[in-house]
Structure formats: structure tokens, C-alpha cells
Amino acid sequence: MRVGYIIETTSLSKQYGHETVVNQVNLKVQPGTIYGLLGENGAGKTTLMKMLTTLALPTQGAIKLFGTTLERNSDLMSEVGAMIETPVFYSSLSAEENLMIHCRYKKVPLSDMKEYLEMLGIYKHRDKKVKQFSLGMKQRLGLARSLIGNPRLLILDEPINGLDPSGIKEIRELLIRLKKERGTTILLSSHILNEIEHCADTIGFMHKGVLCKEKGIGELQDAEIRLYEIKIKHLDLHVEKLKKVFEVVNIYHQTVVVSAAGLTATEAIKRLIENEIEMIEMKALTESLEDYYMTMIAERKEGEAI
Amino acid sequence: MNLLRMEWVKFKPGKILLTFLLFNGAAFLMLYALGMSTGGMAMFPDMKVAIREINNSIVWPGCFIFAGVWGAKIFIQEFRNKTITTIWASGIHRSRLAAVKLILISALGILATVLSTLLQNSLLLLLSPYTYYAEQPMSIVSHMSVAYMGAVGWSALCIGLTVLLAVALGIRSFSTTVTIVAAMAFGVIWAFQLGFPGTYFNVESVRLLFVLAGLFSTGFLMRHIHRLDL
Incomplete structure (x- = not known):
């Protein structure tokens, strides 16, 4: 069966009380691409990702992953690796024990752990308890955990938070490598444009719960409006x-x-x-991508004021 | 089985055993001090009554707290720390995981109650010649009877199932404190042997009501968890 989009949402909305956090989002992510979701804090990126990982139920709309409608407790999630918000661990257990637990949940061989710990440069810290880890190391461990089971889709919420510049570059290169070598589709979010523009194929601009615009990175860079x-x-x-x-x-x-x-x-x-x-x-x-983004946000704000 | 094994790995049996030993050590010291504090006056007519009262007012309420603390750690803390999100996002069935956790908490409550009761009661009987709980000491062998074991088993079952109500209350507010305080409150109610003699609501039926409430609450808890947004 041919899968058109890896992620496809239709009029996806989420309300908490009277507040609409995600509003009528129609997101389409092509297989084997990196899709960057860009927006200010509170734009609705994390909520959108939570819905894509079954952590939050949509108030309205539908989600399809790999061409199949996503429901709570869906087996589809076994093909998804996710890191939502700050990665959390059993802090009194070691990095390796934490990954081992995840391997068992995902029913993948424990031998996979070594590869991902090495890939993220934390193999030598595998026996250290997670409570001794810095934020950057936790972020790396969270990424290693999301890679377990070689998922077809990676959903990463602000994956570069807390990393130093060389770490940021390293992770960016890793994501590009995963896309090229394994054909992994990646959806990542950030509120920092620079993080995304160097690795994403498509950028979706989110503002106040709305996916305002989607642009191919080539289109944005070539045009340099x-x-x-x-x-x-x-x-x-x-x-x-x-x-x-x-x-x-x-x-x-x-x-x-x-x-x-x-x-x-x-x-x-x-x-x-x-x-x-x-x-x-x-x-x-x-105009840099940043200017474009700022202009777009300003336009939206002006529209709201009117 | 895999899910149960994972819970075991996360919460380390060694840690559970250590807290169990500490709890029993503290309970024993307290009971010993209490038994020595009467200045030679016997507190109860015989050791059978003494043990029944001690179990009801100290050992079993203590077991409530022990099970409540572990219930909070096994269930509520996963929500508070959000470690549950990683598990759910990896496609694990929510209700199945919750059921495994609840079974584990219940089993822990039952096991801790049975073992603590047998341990504390045996120590009290062994030391009965040196304490002032009753005039006449009693041997362990003469105390062990089917009725006694039945009472221990029933109480353990009540504690193991009632503590689920404390967990269900705690999950509403994601609060480990609520769970522990609720478990303590159930322990206090147990210790007071709440009941209305001459009515249908005697001590045993009040306890049974708590057990039923514990079982019903798991149904609500499962439903709540299935719909819960994190």
C-alpha cells in the first residue's frame, strides 16, 4: 500500500476549557523529509505533538499516521519515536537501565542500546545515574531513547534545548543522516529559527494555535524575499x-x-x-528567514487587531 | 508479564525489601517499648486479645501507610514525573499498564500485611514473657490457628484492595501526598474499628464497604486514565 503522507492531520483542534490551543491544523508531512515546526512559546507546537503521540486527545479533527487513522493505544505508536517537552527519566536508574526499560516496552533487542548510546556520544556515561546528568546529556539520552526500535517517524519537541553549539551541530547532522541513510521522517519543533533552517526540508509556521504558512526551505532560501x-x-x-x-x-x-x-x-x-x-x-x-517569520507574525498580529 | 517485570525493574525489589524491613524494625521497637511501659501492669487479659488489638490499632494501620507510600511511588509518581508519557507514547496500552500497576500495589499491600503481621506477632509472642501485654505468655504454636490465619488473610485482602481507593484519589490531583494521607486516614478508620453495633454497618461490613469502594474506584480510575491528557 502506498503511503502518501507519513503525518496527515485534518482540521485538528484542541481546546482546554475555553482556550483553543491548536486551531484547525492541516499538517502534511512527506515520507523521508524533515519538517520543522516553528513558532513562539505557546504557539501550540507541543500540544500538536502531544496529539500526534496520543498523549492528548483532539477536540476536533483527525490524525493519520502512515495512512492509518490514529487512535489512543494504537499499535502505530510502535513505529514512532518521540521526545515531547523536557525528556524525563527514572532518575535513580542509570542511563543504560532507562534505555533497557524502553527497549523492553518497545520489544526490541537490548543490543540496540549500545548503537544509540554511541550515536549520541553518551556510551561512556551509560552506568551513571540519570540524576547526575546535565540538561544537555539528558537531551542526548532522550534522543537516544526516541531512536530505539529504529522508528519510521521521529517526533521531537525542541530537541536541541540545552545543548552547546557543537552539540547542536552534531544533532542536526545526526537528524540529516537519519533522514538520508534510514529514510526516517522527522517532525521537529523549535522557537529558534536557526535550529530548524539548517536541517528542515519544510518549515511550518505556527502562531496562536494556527499553522499559518508552510514553505519549502529551498523556496525560502532561493527567494530570499x-x-x-x-x-x-x-x-x-x-x-x-x-x-x-x-x-x-x-x-x-x-x-x-x-x-x-x-x-x-x-x-x-x-x-x-x-x-x-x-x-x-x-x-x-x-530578508532573512527570521525577518520573514517576524514579518509574518507581525501581519498576523495586525490582522487580529483589526 | 513483560509490563510487570518492567515495574519490578523500575522500583527495584531491594528498595521495597529495605523499606519493609525498616518499617517492621520501627514497628517492633515501638511495640516493645509500649509493652515495657506499663510498669508491670498487664494491658490485656491474654495474648490473643493483645495481638488482635495490636494488629488492629498498630500493625495493620501501619501496613496501610506502607502500601499507600508504595502506591504513590508506583502509580502517582509516574504521572508527576511524567515518565508515564514516554511509556504511553511508545504505544503501550494505557489500561493494561494501569491494571498491572494496580495489581502490583494490591499484591504489595497484601504481602506486606501478611508478612508484617506474622513477623510482628511472632516477635511479640516470643517476647511475651518479658513484656506486660498480658499476664500469661503464649507460645507461637498455640496461637497459630485457622481462624487466626483467616483473619490475617482477610485483613490483608482488605488493606490491599482499600489502598486502591487512596491511589484513585491521588491520581485526580497527581498528588503523592493525597494518596499517602488517604491511606493514613483509612488506617486511622481501621484502628478505630469504625462500626455501628446492632446495625448492618458493623466493623466488618464497614471494612467491606471500603474494599468495594476500592474496587469500584479502579473502574473509574481506568476510565479516567484512558481519557487523560498529559
Whole structure:
């Protein structure tokens, strides 16, 4: 049977009391890709992941994993490795004992443990009690645990929290390797863009429970959506005209910032001349993914205000 | 079986045994001190009555607390520490895991009660010539009877099942304290031998009601756990 998407949610929502934490999310994750879920704290990423791992029941909507509808106590979960929120362990047991318990729950050979402990660089600490572990080491152990059983899907909630820069790089490379060598599909979340943009194939932007936009990383990087910062003489006289001619992002002092996606500098100048807007100076700004994200969030907030 | 073995690994039998020994050591010291504190006056008409009263007011309430503490550790702490999320997220059937835990807690309560009772009672009988619980000492052999073993077994069953009610109360608030305090309260009620003579609600039927409440609460607990969001 051909599996179209590894994860497919339809109008997935979650309410706690009167608060809608996840709102009508339609998430689609292709097999063998890394999908990065990006959003501020409280955007609903963790709740979404909890629903995908059966820890929370959706208030509305449906989830399909590997093409099959997900229900509580589903056997599908045996093919999923997950790390939700800060990884927790039996702190009075050693790292190896903790993994052993997980191996037994997942019914996989104990010999698998060594591979993952080595892969995450904590094999030499295997006999240490987890209560002696630093946050970074716990994070590594949590990742090792999620890899047990070689799952087809990995769901990782902020997996790089607490890691040092070299650790972050190492984990990023590991995730890419898992995708390339084993075809593992990975859904990871973060509120830090930099963590995601270096490894994800697709980025989904979440804001206040809504999956606002989905973009392929190639699309985002190639496009490098540009902004033009134009200093205008007598700006207040031309505001309305500018808004008609350009997609205005910001206005301050004598300057207007316009989105110029698909618009060359020559074209921009031509439009100014045609509309008799006197320009003092113009700068082309390349917009980073971060700028794009911030702009998008600002747009959403503005929309809410209206 | 696999799930039960995992619980065993997590909570280490050595640790359970150690707390069991500490609990019994403390109980014995207390009972010995109590037996020496009357200044030569016998507290009970005979050792049979003495043992029955000691079991009801000290040993069995103590067993309630022991089972409550382990119930909180085995069940509630997994929720508090959120270690249960990792297990559930790996596809383990929620109700099956809960059932295994409840069986383990119950079994621990029953076993601890039987062993503690036999141990404490044997020590009391052995030391009866040197304590002032009763005028006449009594041998272990003459005390052991089918009725005595039946009473111990019934009490152990009551404690093992009633403690499930304490666990069910604790899970509502994810609180180990609630579980332990509830177990203590049941122990106190047991010690007071609550009952209304001349009515249907005598001591034994009140205890039976607690047992039934414990059994019913597991049904609610299973349902609650199946729907629980973490």
C-alpha cells in the first residue's frame, strides 16, 4: 500500500476549557523529509505533538499516521519515536537501565542500546545515574531513547534545548543522516529559527494555535524575499499612493519599507517615477528567514487587531 | 508479564525489601517499648486479645501507610514525573499498564500485611514473657490457628484492595501526598474499628464497604486514565 503522507492531520483542534490551543491544523508531512515546526512559546507546537503521540486527545479533527487513522493505544505508536517537552527519566536508574526499560516496552533487542548510546556520544556515561546528568546529556539520552526500535517517524519537541553549539551541530547532522541513510521522517519543533533552517526540508509556521504558512526551505532560501527601504521626500503626502503601488511592510520617519517579492530595483524606481513620488535614497534589503517569520507574525498580529 | 517485570525493574525489589524491613524494625521497637511501659501492669487479659488489638490499632494501620507510600511511588509518581508519557507514547496500552500497576500495589499491600503481621506477632509472642501485654505468655504454636490465619488473610485482602481507593484519589490531583494521607486516614478508620453495633454497618461490613469502594474506584480510575491528557 502506498503511503502518501507519513503525518496527515485534518482540521485538528484542541481546546482546554475555553482556550483553543491548536486551531484547525492541516499538517502534511512527506515520507523521508524533515519538517520543522516553528513558532513562539505557546504557539501550540507541543500540544500538536502531544496529539500526534496520543498523549492528548483532539477536540476536533483527525490524525493519520502512515495512512492509518490514529487512535489512543494504537499499535502505530510502535513505529514512532518521540521526545515531547523536557525528556524525563527514572532518575535513580542509570542511563543504560532507562534505555533497557524502553527497549523492553518497545520489544526490541537490548543490543540496540549500545548503537544509540554511541550515536549520541553518551556510551561512556551509560552506568551513571540519570540524576547526575546535565540538561544537555539528558537531551542526548532522550534522543537516544526516541531512536530505539529504529522508528519510521521521529517526533521531537525542541530537541536541541540545552545543548552547546557543537552539540547542536552534531544533532542536526545526526537528524540529516537519519533522514538520508534510514529514510526516517522527522517532525521537529523549535522557537529558534536557526535550529530548524539548517536541517528542515519544510518549515511550518505556527502562531496562536494556527499553522499559518508552510514553505519549502529551498523556496525560502532561493527567494530570499527582498525588501526595499525607500527614503521619500514629503512621505506623508504619498502614503496612500505608496500603499497602492507597493506591498508596504513598515513606515517610519521619512522611510517606507516595501516588500519587493518578484520586483526588481529598476521596476521599483519606475513605479515611483510613474506615480510622481520623489525618492531621496533606496536600499535593497535581503530578508532573512527570521525577518520573514517576524514579518509574518507581525501581519498576523495586525490582522487580529483589526 | 513483560509490563510487570518492567515495574519490578523500575522500583527495584531491594528498595521495597529495605523499606519493609525498616518499617517492621520501627514497628517492633515501638511495640516493645509500649509493652515495657506499663510498669508491670498487664494491658490485656491474654495474648490473643493483645495481638488482635495490636494488629488492629498498630500493625495493620501501619501496613496501610506502607502500601499507600508504595502506591504513590508506583502509580502517582509516574504521572508527576511524567515518565508515564514516554511509556504511553511508545504505544503501550494505557489500561493494561494501569491494571498491572494496580495489581502490583494490591499484591504489595497484601504481602506486606501478611508478612508484617506474622513477623510482628511472632516477635511479640516470643517476647511475651518479658513484656506486660498480658499476664500469661503464649507460645507461637498455640496461637497459630485457622481462624487466626483467616483473619490475617482477610485483613490483608482488605488493606490491599482499600489502598486502591487512596491511589484513585491521588491520581485526580497527581498528588503523592493525597494518596499517602488517604491511606493514613483509612488506617486511622481501621484502628478505630469504625462500626455501628446492632446495625448492618458493623466493623466488618464497614471494612467491606471500603474494599468495594476500592474496587469500584479502579473502574473509574481506568476510565479516567484512558481519557487523560498529559
